[in-house]
Amino acid sequence: MGEKKEVWQGTLALMVLRTLELLGQMHGYGIARRIEQTSGDLLSLNYGTLYPALLKLEQEGFISSEWGVSDNNRKAKFYKLTRSGHRHLERETREWHETTAILARFLEATEKP
Amino acid sequence: MSSTSSIRAVLLRFANLFRKRKLDGDLSAELESHLQFHIDDNLRAGMSPSEARRQALLKLGGLQQTTENYRDQRTAAFLESLWRDFSYGVRQLAKSPGFTCVAILTLALGIGANTAIFSFVAGTLLRPFPYREPDRLVQLWSSQPQRGWIRNIVSPSDFYDWKKFNRSFEDLAGYIDVTANLSDGHGAAVIPGLSVTPNFFSLLGVTPRLGQSFRGGDDLPGAPPVAIISEGLWKQRFASDPLIVGKSIRLDSASYTILGVMPSSSVLQLEGAATAQFWTPYTIDPTLERGIHAMYVIGRLAPGIPITQAQQEMTLLASDLERQYPKSNKGWTVLAESLRDSLVGTLRPVLFVLTGAVACVLLIACVNVANLQLSRGSTRQREIALRGALGAGRPRLVRQLLAESFLLALVAGALGALLANFCVNLLIRLYFSEDPAYDGVHLDARVLIFAIAISVVTVFLSGLAPAFLTSRVKLESALRESSRSSGISGRARRIRSGLVAAECGLAMLLLVGAGLLTRTFVALNQVNPGLNPHNVLTFELSLSGSRYKDNATRVNFYDHFLERISALPGVEFASLVTRPPFAGYNGWGFVTSENPSPPPDQEPDASYQVISPDYFRVLQIPLIEGRAFLPSDQKGSAPVAIISQITARTYWPGKDPLGMTLNPDPKSFPWMTIVGIVGDVRRHGLDADPDPELFVPYRQYPWQNTPRSFVVRSSVDPVSLTNSIRHVVSEMDSEQALDSPRTMEQVIRLRSLSDRSFNMVLLGSLAGIALILAVVGIFGVISYSVTQRTAELGVRMALGARPADVLKLVLLQGLRIAAVGISIGILGSLALTQTMSSLLFRVSALDPLTFSGVAILLVAVTLLASYLPARRASKVDPMVALRYE
Numbered sequence: 001m002g003e004k005k006e007v008w009q010g011t012l013a014l015m016v017l018r019t020l021e022l023l024g025q026m027h028g029y030g031i032a033r034r035i036e037q038t039s040g041d042l043l044s045l046n047y048g049t050l051y052p053a054l055l056k057l058e059q060e061g062f063i064s065s066e067w068g069v070s071d072n073n074r075k076a077k078f079y080k081l082t083r084s085g086h087r088h089l090e091r092e093t094r095e096w097h098e099t100t101a102i103l104a105r106f107l108e109a110t111e112k113p
Numbered sequence: 114m115s116s117t118s119s120i121r122a123v124l125l126r127f128a129n130l131f132r133k134r135k136l137d138g139d140l141s142a143e144l145e146s147h148l149q150f151h152i153d154d155n156l157r158a159g160m161s162p163s164e165a166r167r168q169a170l171l172k173l174g175g176l177q178q179t180t181e182n183y184r185d186q187r188t189a190a191f192l193e194s195l196w197r198d199f200s201y202g203v204r205q206l207a208k209s210p211g212f213t214c215v216a217i218l219t220l221a222l223g224i225g226a227n228t229a230i231f232s233f234v235a236g237t238l239l240r241p242f243p244y245r246e247p248d249r250l251v252q253l254w255s256s257q258p259q260r261g262w263i264r265n266i267v268s269p270s271d272f273y274d275w276k277k278f279n280r281s282f283e284d285l286a287g288y289i290d291v292t293a294n295l296s297d298g299h300g301a302a303v304i305p306g307l308s309v310t311p312n313f314f315s316l317l318g319v320t321p322r323l324g325q326s327f328r329g330g331d332d333l334p335g336a337p338p339v340a341i342i343s344e345g346l347w348k349q350r351f352a353s354d355p356l357i358v359g360k361s362i363r364l365d366s367a368s369y370t371i372l373g374v375m376p377s378s379s380v381l382q383l384e385g386a387a388t389a390q391f392w393t394p395y396t397i398d399p400t401l402e403r404g405i406h407a408m409y410v411i412g413r414l415a416p417g418i419p420i421t422q423a424q425q426e427m428t429l430l431a432s433d434l435e436r437q438y439p440k441s442n443k444g445w446t447v448l449a450e451s452l453r454d455s456l457v458g459t460l461r462p463v464l465f466v467l468t469g470a471v472a473c474v475l476l477i478a479c480v481n482v483a484n485l486q487l488s489r490g491s492t493r494q495r496e497i498a499l500r501g502a503l504g505a506g507r508p509r510l511v512r513q514l515l516a517e518s519f520l521l522a523l524v525a526g527a528l529g530a531l532l533a534n535f536c537v538n539l540l541i542r543l544y545f546s547e548d549p550a551y552d553g554v555h556l557d558a559r560v561l562i563f564a565i566a567i568s569v570v571t572v573f574l575s576g577l578a579p580a581f582l583t584s585r586v587k588l589e590s591a592l593r594e595s596s597r598s599s600g601i602s603g604r605a606r607r608i609r610s611g612l613v614a615a616e617c618g619l620a621m622l623l624l625v626g627a628g629l630l631t632r633t634f635v636a637l638n639q640v641n642p643g644l645n646p647h648n649v650l651t652f653e654l655s656l657s658g659s660r661y662k663d664n665a666t667r668v669n670f671y672d673h674f675l676e677r678i679s680a681l682p683g684v685e686f687a688s689l690v691t692r693p694p695f696a697g698y699n700g701w702g703f704v705t706s707e708n709p710s711p712p713p714d715q716e717p718d719a720s721y722q723v724i725s726p727d728y729f730r731v732l733q734i735p736l737i738e739g740r741a742f743l744p745s746d747q748k749g750s751a752p753v754a755i756i757s758q759i760t761a762r763t764y765w766p767g768k769d770p771l772g773m774t775l776n777p778d779p780k781s782f783p784w785m786t787i788v789g790i791v792g793d794v795r796r797h798g799l800d801a802d803p804d805p806e807l808f809v810p811y812r813q814y815p816w817q818n819t820p821r822s823f824v825v826r827s828s829v830d831p832v833s834l835t836n837s838i839r840h841v842v843s844e845m846d847s848e849q850a851l852d853s854p855r856t857m858e859q860v861i862r863l864r865s866l867s868d869r870s871f872n873m874v875l876l877g878s879l880a881g882i883a884l885i886l887a888v889v890g891i892f893g894v895i896s897y898s899v900t901q902r903t904a905e906l907g908v909r910m911a912l913g914a915r916p917a918d919v920l921k922l923v924l925l926q927g928l929r930i931a932a933v934g935i936s937i938g939i940l941g942s943l944a945l946t947q948t949m950s951s952l953l954f955r956v957s958a959l960d961p962l963t964f965s966g967v968a969i970l971l972v973a974v975t976l977l978a979s980y981l982p983a984r985r986a987s988k989v990d991p992m993v994a995l996r997y998e
Binding site: 027028029030042046047048049051070072074075076077 | 142143146149154155173174
């Protein structure tokens with residue numbers, strides 16, 4: 001797994017929110033797998049870091065959780081976006097686009113002689 | 114993230130601190146379910162069950178660590194781990210009780226001494242001025258430098274001229290210290306007060322708590338009598354009556370209307386004004402002679418005028434007055450001194466020495482603790498390496514050390530505060546025993562916090578050393594190394610020895626200072642005051658009221674009074690006197706028959722004492738020649754006088770003054786014949802040379818201003834006489850009161866020894882603490898080094914070294930440290946004791962006896978501190994030592 005990229009600090013929360021927006025409701029393991037799959041297995045996620053991130057989002061009120069039963073009849077804790085989580089995701093996405101756009105322009109400009 | 118969501122997060126995290134157990138269960142269930150999902154996937158991918166579980170655990174990054182990370186997020190992890198750091202610190206400190214006790218006691222001593230002395234100094238010497246713009250306030254003195262009178266009180270007539278003609282000052286005010294008999298339903302008492310010009314309070318910028326200040330016309334002759342009283346008097350005598358303004362107070366049997374109450378914060382720190390309990394307007398007396406100096410003068414500089422300019426103007430003004438009134442003003446000039454300099458100036462060397470000493474003690478305490486920490490360093494180093502290997506991050510390690518330092522310093526701070534409180538109370542009892550209600554000194558919280566902060570920093574930094582040193586050492590090797598061969602021990606030992614040597618140097622500095630002050634004190638005590646103060650009581654009795662306006666009535670009263678108290682059991686002799694010894698100078702000029710009209714600035718001058726015949730017998734002042742006064746020296750008989758030896762030598766050099774005549778003012782006085790010469794008495798203090806004195810018998814005394822002090826020699830404890838004498842006074846006139854009863858020994862102590870003993874006791878105790886701490890330091894270093902060198906010593910003994918050789922080896926190590934310390938101390942003392950030369954008396958600041966005595970003391974103490982570890986070293990069993998690992 002040496003060639004895979006680690007998840008950048010601070011982007012994990014955004015990925016989690018986006019995943020939950022798409023999936024509606026999912027448990028921790030499902031979220032982790034989904035993130036890896038979406039990245040085309042280019043990202044390596046240390047599952048151990050996911051749970052503190054989930055907890056932080058929950059403490060901030062962007063997601064909520066409850067215990068439930070999965071498709072294969074396993075007990076699991078399911079997470080879903082709250083209303084403020086939706087708004088937060090929108091805002092964060094916009095900011096992310098702006099940031100990357102600026103950075104892209106910046107990097108292009110410096111490459112010209 | 115919006116701010117509301119982050120606040121919400123923080124609150125939740127705090128709340129979670131208290132729900133730990135339930136949340137832990139929740140988490141492990143969730144992680145367990147996560148693992149199950151993953152294992153299922155892995156099984157589907159074809160792994161063996163054990164491999165599936167292993168991979169799943171790996172990917173989760175370790176259950177324990179995940180749980181730990183999760184917990185960090187869940188609660189205010191910082192707080193939680195801080196709590197853990199503290200409890201770990203407590204356990205760590207409890208594990209080495211020796212270290213902990215010594216460190217805490219050392220720091221407590223340092224913190225306590227610092228806080229106590231700074232609080233005391235701040236409360237006594239450095240009280241802030243309660244005045245408006247105090248930097249513009251100036252004290253003005255009359256000055257005759259050629260006669261050595263630098264700060265003399267001012268003639269009221271001069272004062273009015275200064276006030277009228279100067280341009281440098283916004284205003285000038287004068288005040289005279291007085292006392293009055295306060296009589297009311299509760300009995301009579303003598304209280305100190307000030308007679309002030311009406312602008313006195315407005316010039317200082319203090320306002321009354323109740324009522325108002327003096328008004329413009331209050332000082333005119335014939336104005337209705339008014340008074341302002343102090344808050345203290347208001348509380349004591351008037352039960353804090355809120356309607357006091359407009360009521361009356363009886364002072365010296367006259368009634369005054371109370372205008373206002375001055376707050377105690379305005380207790381005036383002016384020369385001669387500190388204890389005033391009432392203020393009355395000074396009434397202009399145009400008939401008062403210009404030559405009579407009676408008044409203190411203060412001024413407020415006009416805005417923007419520097420004091421140097423004011424001084425120049427006042428000097429010119431004084432020479433104008435000198436030309437205009439040559440008889441009274443010849444030789445007199447003016448000294449303008451900023452109030453702050455005037456009050457704090459003389460204290461500066463004391464402050465400097467004390468502050469330096471206190472700082473030294475705190476420094477020594479910190480050095481000591483640093484030393485102890487370093488001694489623990491090598492053990493700590495392994496512990497820290499171990500904790501690092503187990504995954505503690507550097508910030509976490511630092512935080513843990515910080516927590517430990519805090520614990521040490523806080524416990525020490527608490528102990529130190531107790532100690533400081535005790536010391537401050539002790540100091541107050543020692544130095545304000547005259548004034549039990551004195552409440553100007555409080556523990557200074559700022560100083561306490563500062564001292565604790567310094568201790569935290571010291572403990573922390575010295576605790577950090579092993580942590581930093583560890584970073585250079587490979588964890589593994591640090592773990593494997595034993596304390597004996599630890600890589601840092603050589604350097605650390607050198608650092609420690611250096612620190613202890615510095616500590617010895619500081620202790621030496623303090624000891625030299627204390628030694629010099631002690632020698633001063635001893636020298637002062639050896640000074641012959643010229644009298645025998647043992648079993649002598651002094652007190653004052655000023656007769657107030659219109660009944661005693663007449664001189665004859667007063668003489669009559671005093672005659673009776675002296676007769677009655679002389680008859681009291683236990684009283685041997687009693688006499689009255691203008692001013693008893695050590696109560697200051699009462700100088701008047703006179704002329705002699707040989708030289709009846711000297712130029713005004715060369716007129717002979719002596720302290721006049723009006724006395725009754727038994728005065729010399731009461732104080733046991735030796736009669737050198739001629740006779741003492743007799744009861745027959747009274748009104749109508751030939752006027753006589755007695756002079757002291759210095760008077761004789763100064764004004765009748767080479768002649769026998771017996772039978773010669775002198776006269777204070779030939780226009781209105783008869784010539785007095787000198788009938789006796791007595792021994793000299795020190796009037797100012799033990800460190801001041803005796804002044805010329807001139808005695809006249811009170812029955813011949815022709816002036817209005819009769820004496821009011823008494824001296825009584827007793828065969829019993831003089832204090833026990835106070836009540837019976839009080840009783841006599843109230844029997845003779847219930848409106849009169851006895852004032853300031855003190856034994857002569859108290860007077861001497863108060864007047865001339867108290868400052869010195871104050872300095873000596875303070876510096877002495879600081880030096881003592883420093884010495885103790887230095888001993889602890891030496892002991893610590895030597896005994897630690899003996900422990901470290903056990904194996905080496907064992908080898909030496911196995912190779913034939915005798916116990917005596919080992920003893921010598923270790924003692925020499927201690928002595929080397931002491932020698933370096935003593936050299937540092939001597940150099941420091943040479944540089945610094947000069948600053949205290951003004952505090953010394955008959956001792957040089959470089960007194961070789963003190964220096965060598967202190968050096969010997971330090972060597973002796975070092976030997977003592979090294980002896981115990983040295984003896985332990987000499988008893989090392991070589992076999993045990995070699996196996997010691």
